[in-house]
Amino acid sequence: MVVAEASRSATADLAAAKPARLSACVITHNEEDRIADCLDSLAFCDEIVVVDSHSTDRTREIAAARRARVIERDWPGHVVQKNFAVASAAHDWVLCLDADERVSPDLQQEIEELRKAGFPGRPGWRMPRSSSYLGRFIRHGSWHPDRQLRLFDRRRGRFAGRDPHDKVELDTSAGRLRASILHHPYRDIDDHIATIQRYTTLSAADLHERGRRANAIDLTLRPAWRFARFYVIELGFLDGWRGLLLASFAGFYVFLKYAKLWMLTREATLPTEPPSGGDTRASLVERLVHSGYRAGMGSLRALPESLAYRLGAAGARGLFDLRVPRARVSETNLGIALPETTAAERRHIARESWVHLAWSAIDVARASRLSDDELRERFDLVGRKHFDAAVALGRGVLVLAPHLGNFQLALIAMALEGVPLTVVARPLANRLVSRDVFADRARTGAEVVGHRGVASELLRGLRNGRGVVVVNDQYARVSKGILVPFFGVRASTSPGPATLSLRSGAPVMPFYTVRTAQGHHRAVCLPAIAPEPSGDRRADIERATAKYNAILEELIRAHPEQWIWGHRRFRNSPDLPDALYG
Numbered sequence: 001m002v003v004a005e006a007s008r009s010a011t012a013d014l015a016a017a018k019p020a021r022l023s024a025c026v027i028t029h030n031e032e033d034r035i036a037d038c039l040d041s042l043a044f045c046d047e048i049v050v051v052d053s054h055s056t057d058r059t060r061e062i063a064a065a066r067r068a069r070v071i072e073r074d075w076p077g078h079v080v081q082k083n084f085a086v087a088s089a090a091h092d093w094v095l096c097l098d099a100d101e102r103v104s105p106d107l108q109q110e111i112e113e114l115r116k117a118g119f120p121g122r123p124g125w126r127m128p129r130s131s132s133y134l135g136r137f138i139r140h141g142s143w144h145p146d147r148q149l150r151l152f153d154r155r156r157g158r159f160a161g162r163d164p165h166d167k168v169e170l171d172t173s174a175g176r177l178r179a180s181i182l183h184h185p186y187r188d189i190d191d192h193i194a195t196i197q198r199y200t201t202l203s204a205a206d207l208h209e210r211g212r213r214a215n216a217i218d219l220t221l222r223p224a225w226r227f228a229r230f231y232v233i234e235l236g237f238l239d240g241w242r243g244l245l246l247a248s249f250a251g252f253y254v255f256l257k258y259a260k261l262w263m264l265t266r267e268a269t270l271p272t273e274p275p276s277g278g279d280t281r282a283s284l285v286e287r288l289v290h291s292g293y294r295a296g297m298g299s300l301r302a303l304p305e306s307l308a309y310r311l312g313a314a315g316a317r318g319l320f321d322l323r324v325p326r327a328r329v330s331e332t333n334l335g336i337a338l339p340e341t342t343a344a345e346r347r348h349i350a351r352e353s354w355v356h357l358a359w360s361a362i363d364v365a366r367a368s369r370l371s372d373d374e375l376r377e378r379f380d381l382v383g384r385k386h387f388d389a390a391v392a393l394g395r396g397v398l399v400l401a402p403h404l405g406n407f408q409l410a411l412i413a414m415a416l417e418g419v420p421l422t423v424v425a426r427p428l429a430n431r432l433v434s435r436d437v438f439a440d441r442a443r444t445g446a447e448v449v450g451h452r453g454v455a456s457e458l459l460r461g462l463r464n465g466r467g468v469v470v471v472n473d474q475y476a477r478v479s480k481g482i483l484v485p486f487f488g489v490r491a492s493t494s495p496g497p498a499t500l501s502l503r504s505g506a507p508v509m510p511f512y513t514v515r516t517a518q519g520h521h522r523a524v525c526l527p528a529i530a531p532e533p534s535g536d537r538r539a540d541i542e543r544a545t546a547k548y549n550a551i552l553e554e555l556i557r558a559h560p561e562q563w564i565w566g567h568r569r570f571r572n573s574p575d576l577p578d579a580l581y582g
Helices: 008-012 035-041 059-065 078-088 105-116 189-209 221-233 236-265 284-302 305-321 325-337 343-367 372-377 384-391 407-416 431-441 454-463 496-504 537-558
Strands: 022-028 047-052 069-072 093-098 101-103 124-127 129-133 148-153 157-162 165-170 181-183 379-382 397-401 421-424 447-449 467-471 482-486 489-493 508-517 520-525
Touching: 022 035, 022 059, 022 078, 035 047, 035 059, 035 093, 035 101, 047 059, 047 078, 059 069, 078 093, 078 157, 078 165, 093 101, 101 105, 129 236, 148 157, 148 165, 189 236, 221 236, 305 325, 305 343, 325 343, 343 407, 372 379, 372 407, 379 407, 384 397, 384 508, 384 520, 397 407, 397 496, 397 537, 407 421, 407 467, 407 508, 407 520, 421 454, 454 467, 454 496, 467 496, 482 537, 489 537, 496 508, 496 537, 508 537
Parallel strands: 022 047, 022 093, 047 069, 129 181, 379 520, 397 467, 397 508, 421 447, 421 467
Antiparallel strands: 093 148, 101 181, 124 148, 157 165, 482 489, 508 520
């Protein structure tokens, strides 16, 4: 294979040329789920340099296991970090990838032929980049062919541009390769949205530093034009619903970038806690999102209840049937937890869990229209005596609740029954929406505390004889969790409830709720578990956490269709494959 722009004379001299040494350069931060594939595709290079900005997961360990030279360094920005990685390489010719990219076999072969010839004729080479989105490679829109200059002689080029959009600049034109980099930019839609948030913040700050100001055209026509260009002019519609999503996100990216610039020019700020007063300093974006949130909640409240449930079920099943990543995660988790079931049974359970999640959102939205008596009628509270007996011990109660049924609404119902509760609630990014959510949770007298100084707040709640609610059925980051059994495999779990129980002497009371009919629920308090210190604190925490997991597992097995299966609960389990979730 010969590159498109290599001359015939250069081709004739390939065998006589001197082979060149090649370094691969990658920058990373918390990429444990995809760095291995990236580095494996670079194994043909003479060395691999990984510059990591203090990852808190296993990124550095995975890289070192693949014989990469790992350098840990503070994050100064994309351009500076990539130039540092290039400067740290042992060889002048470098191949630079991001952690979400891989060298395809055809591209490796093409690069190897050039390397044998000493990379003749050009100081660098561009190559197309094929990007996948939600399980399929995109062939149209702005995503294809998306040529990138990643292979170059560092003596004749370097990274430039403005964060986060770096680019390589050479002292003369680059050649072109035919084969592609394989790009997997987003793990799922949530990751896509999070990336948009980060990148629009950086882009808006850059525009602001250069004196740019946002205007009405930036906030209206530019986003519309970006959508139309991607979807119509660049034929994004040929990629089906994925093309529609990408075009919509492309337009939203432009809108959000200029909306943030608009905020910066007016010296707007976003606090980390919900506001206590009015929204006079709320940004345009906050007000727009808040208006959309209120409109959506208002629609759910206005619809007849039976119709709202039917629409919610249809929407949840339709979204699941699109095979979005969270749907595949649900079925993967069920295959681990309930291997005795058939694939059809697991798909049914996963699909119905999405329906119950939609119904829970509808219940919460409509709860504000219900009186306290009407809300009480929708819940049967069973086992209140177990809570009262635990409180009588004088240490408070840790209420251990899984994401089962409508657990958020159940906490409101418990407070209505006079159960004193303290609930931890992390503020949302939109402070106006966060204020509404906090108000709903505190409606019945439950004490809602923010995430700052949470340990002291929880201990204070226990000292005051309250039930402190902890939800502990989801994945805990490896650096903060411990490995204990959950559905037969070791899963990283937060030791927080066990640690807090041992520290305070408070018993742990398992609590769960299930939907018994549309709009009706049963909330159940189980006998409390007293802390059992043995003098070996580490062993005590591990033993208690394993016991809690066993109880939660039993509850979930009894009502699998009402648990949230779409969470990557079994990430980094030593008992399961590394690429469990793709």
